[in-house]
Amino acid sequence: MKKQIVLLPGDGIGREIMESAKEVLQVIAEEFDHTFIFHEHAIGGAAIDAYGEPLPEETLKASEHADAILLGAVGGPKWDDQPVHNRPEQGLLKIRKSLGLFANLRPIKIIPALTHASPLKEDIVSGSDILIIRELTGGLYFGKPSERRNNGNSVVDTLSYERYEMERIIEKAFETAMTRQKHLTSVDKANVLESSRMWREIVDMKSNEYPEVTVEHVLVDAAAMKLITNPAHFDTIVTENLFGDILSDEASVIPGSLGLLPSASVREDGVGLYEPIHGSAPDIAGKGIANPLGMILSAAFMLRNSFGLDAEANEIERAVNEALEQGYHTADLQVKDGTLVSTKEMTELVVENL
Amino acid sequence: MKKQIVLLPGDGIGREIMESAKEVLQVIAEEFDHTFIFHEHAIGGAAIDAYGEPLPEETLKASEHADAILLGAVGGPKWDDQPVHNRPEQGLLKIRKSLGLFANLRPIKIIPALTHASPLKEDIVSGSDILIIRELTGGLYFGKPSERRNNGNSVVDTLSYERYEMERIIEKAFETAMTRQKHLTSVDKANVLESSRMWREIVDMKSNEYPEVTVEHVLVDAAAMKLITNPAHFDTIVTENLFGDILSDEASVIPGSLGLLPSASVREDGVGLYEPIHGSAPDIAGKGIANPLGMILSAAFMLRNSFGLDAEANEIERAVNEALEQGYHTADLQVKDGTLVSTKEMTELVVENL
Numbered sequence: 001m002k003k004q005i006v007l008l009p010g011d012g013i014g015r016e017i018m019e020s021a022k023e024v025l026q027v028i029a030e031e032f033d034h035t036f037i038f039h040e041h042a043i044g045g046a047a048i049d050a051y052g053e054p055l056p057e058e059t060l061k062a063s064e065h066a067d068a069i070l071l072g073a074v075g076g077p078k079w080d081d082q083p084v085h086n087r088p089e090q091g092l093l094k095i096r097k098s099l100g101l102f103a104n105l106r107p108i109k110i111i112p113a114l115t116h117a118s119p120l121k122e123d124i125v126s127g128s129d130i131l132i133i134r135e136l137t138g139g140l141y142f143g144k145p146s147e148r149r150n151n152g153n154s155v156v157d158t159l160s161y162e163r164y165e166m167e168r169i170i171e172k173a174f175e176t177a178m179t180r181q182k183h184l185t186s187v188d189k190a191n192v193l194e195s196s197r198m199w200r201e202i203v204d205m206k207s208n209e210y211p212e213v214t215v216e217h218v219l220v221d222a223a224a225m226k227l228i229t230n231p232a233h234f235d236t237i238v239t240e241n242l243f244g245d246i247l248s249d250e251a252s253v254i255p256g257s258l259g260l261l262p263s264a265s266v267r268e269d270g271v272g273l274y275e276p277i278h279g280s281a282p283d284i285a286g287k288g289i290a291n292p293l294g295m296i297l298s299a300a301f302m303l304r305n306s307f308g309l310d311a312e313a314n315e316i317e318r319a320v321n322e323a324l325e326q327g328y329h330t331a332d333l334q335v336k337d338g339t340l341v342s343t344k345e346m347t348e349l350v351v352e353n354l
Numbered sequence: 355m356k357k358q359i360v361l362l363p364g365d366g367i368g369r370e371i372m373e374s375a376k377e378v379l380q381v382i383a384e385e386f387d388h389t390f391i392f393h394e395h396a397i398g399g400a401a402i403d404a405y406g407e408p409l410p411e412e413t414l415k416a417s418e419h420a421d422a423i424l425l426g427a428v429g430g431p432k433w434d435d436q437p438v439h440n441r442p443e444q445g446l447l448k449i450r451k452s453l454g455l456f457a458n459l460r461p462i463k464i465i466p467a468l469t470h471a472s473p474l475k476e477d478i479v480s481g482s483d484i485l486i487i488r489e490l491t492g493g494l495y496f497g498k499p500s501e502r503r504n505n506g507n508s509v510v511d512t513l514s515y516e517r518y519e520m521e522r523i524i525e526k527a528f529e530t531a532m533t534r535q536k537h538l539t540s541v542d543k544a545n546v547l548e549s550s551r552m553w554r555e556i557v558d559m560k561s562n563e564y565p566e567v568t569v570e571h572v573l574v575d576a577a578a579m580k581l582i583t584n585p586a587h588f589d590t591i592v593t594e595n596l597f598g599d600i601l602s603d604e605a606s607v608i609p610g611s612l613g614l615l616p617s618a619s620v621r622e623d624g625v626g627l628y629e630p631i632h633g634s635a636p637d638i639a640g641k642g643i644a645n646p647l648g649m650i651l652s653a654a655f656m657l658r659n660s661f662g663l664d665a666e667a668n669e670i671e672r673a674v675n676e677a678l679e680q681g682y683h684t685a686d687l688q689v690k691d692g693t694l695v696s697t698k699e700m701t702e703l704v705v706e707n708l
């Protein structure tokens with residue numbers, strides 16, 4: 001298989017961890033006889049420095065022609081004084097919207113070797129395996145008007161959705177639930193928002209097409225509670241953009257190993273952007289101690305989800321788990337009697353396990 | 355002191371727990387020589403049954419003339435088939451808006467006798483003492499337009515705020531922070547929402563008037579994470595309506611004793627509506643096993659916050675803590691080697707401790 005992969009290292013530790021993912025992908029390519037062609041481009045603060053804007057035309061063009069995109073992380077205090085519409089994270093918002101990556105997939109799974117790292121009690125988290133599907137290109141993030149009014153005496157943002165935007169993400173959620181435990185939790189605020197009432201209607205309609213999937217509607221405030229008190233209750237969760245932003249980040253701290261979590265932002269044809277959910281960690285950038293596993297697992301996620309390369313993805317995930325089970329960990333993870341390793345060492349450990 | 359108190363028992367266990375609060379207030383009135391005059395009215399499902407609407411004119415009128423209002427809980431499956439604008443919780447939304455109760459205060463404090471009940475590990479929760487101040491009468495909950503468009507092919511909700519609405523809640527937050535640890539966390543989504551950028555500007559402006567208060571801005575997604583990983587970091591939190599709805603419910607499960615948490619919805623002149631944060635629990639209604647402590651502590655909150663009766667409020671809180679420390683608990687709380695008691699017995703225990 002031959003694939004064009006755009007690499008967007010971004011800022012902070014993005015460059016270091018991207019090197020790790022590239023190395024792992026090259027080993028996989030050799031082992032399984034694929035050709036991965038890498039095209040590296042700037043995004044975020046790095047792009048502001050080099051091109052004056054967080055998503056340069058060149059980066060967008062290259063991404064439009066890619067089979068998939070890997071992104072490191074964007075942002076940092078260096079760009080805090082940029083006007084708000086030229087900040088690093090605007091690059092992220094723009095590339096999602098421009099490429100139509102409407103479905104954000106956020107798997108959250110307890111890694112047995114790291115259960116002790118969870119802020120939650122072990123009997124509460126153990127066995128948790130959640131996939132949050134967040135709508136990513138609609139809602140309050142992109143609705144117009146979004147402006148000051150009356151000489152700055154009032155302000156308005158707009159939560160707007162087209163029916164087809166709801167339909168496609170809900171359809172994606174049912175399809176995904178079918179490949180999992182067939183339990184779908186739809187999160188909304190239907191007791192207050194008209195958009196949530198429309199959302200709920202569409203979920204109920206679509207559920208007729210998927211009789212095997214059990215569906216429940218949970219209000220966003222109740223969902224925020226239940227994620228903590230009973231995370232193992234959930235299988236697949238689907239929700240709109242802003243609720244998904246909050247709930248997926250809340251859920252991401254449950255396993256206690258933020259540095260390991262991957263994410264995907266995809267569209268119907270399988271093209272997707274894959275990135276670890278952690279930030280650019282400017283405080284440790286360049287020190288060679290960042291955890292590369294979230295980035296490496298994002299590459300595995302890409303292989304499975306955009307290229308259909310299940311065996312290859314499993315191989316990477318197995319190699320990562322093996323390194324963790326052997327007690328190796330980077331500085332962000334606390335492991336009793338473990339062996340602290342650097343970014344490079346962790347990458348080599350994974351490569352050796354392949 | 356003579357006070358007119360409107361009692362709105364509402365639905366489910368609301369009636370039982372309201373009896374408990376009333377009894378405690380009567381003992382306090384005698385002990386401290388106050389006159390509390392109670393006026394009971396219907397709200398929520400009970401009001402739909404009796405008057406056809408969740409907030410009857412009579413209830414609203416009485417509430418407008420009250421010095422404070424105690425509310426039990428509203429809602430239940432019985433009213434699920436009501437049209438959405440005539441559901442029990444609409445009574446709650448309407449009374450908040452009609453009375454201008456713009457500030458929702460949600461204290462979340464670890465009760466030492468119950469630390470073990472938290473879903474979080476003890477070393478993470480211990481010492482947590484948070485007050486979340488949520489804007490309650492603006493934002494997405496009340497913004498217009500909120501409607502379907504294009505023959506139902508699109509939908510819009512509106513997040514709108516007047517400057518004065520932001521100013522008064524932020525002012526309230528600074529004033530409250532001054533009475534606490536003087537650390538204020540303002541939560542917004544300023545990297546995406548124009549309303550959040552205006553919010554942040556107002557917080558920064560107001561902070562000049564309160565040089566003793568340290569202020570931090572935290573994005574709502576980051577706040578949802580930090581509440582779990584480091585709840586003890588927070589002192590006073592202020593945020594807009596929807597973020598506050600989600601975060602205050604998320605935070606409320608941290609102590610592991612939902613049945614004990616009170617809340618207040620207040621305005622500038624001190625008039626307020628006080629209610630436990632738990633729901634109407636229709637499954638256990640009428641069984642005499644509901645936990646009355648959240649309602650009793652809401653009454654204490656009222657005494658302190660609306661009537662300035664600190665000694666009286668402290669007295670109730672002390673009596674409640676004593677009962678808990680003696681190992682008494684209702685069925686919702688798990689206490690090792692504790693004594694399980696009914697709603698009435700728990701109320702008597704508190705009364706005896708007064």
Ligand SMILES: CC(C)[C@H](C(=O)O)[C@@H](O)C(=O)O
Pocket residue numbers: 089092093245545546575
């Ligand atoms: C950077 C920010 C705009 C972004 C979002 O809110 O979508 C981030 O929080 C995320 O979840 O990827």
Ligand SMILES: CC(C)[C@H](C(=O)O)[C@@H](O)C(=O)O
Pocket residue numbers: 191192221443446447599
């Ligand atoms: C019932 C509902 C409308 C209400 C709200 O969202 O404000 C409730 O969740 C609350 O927080 O008091």
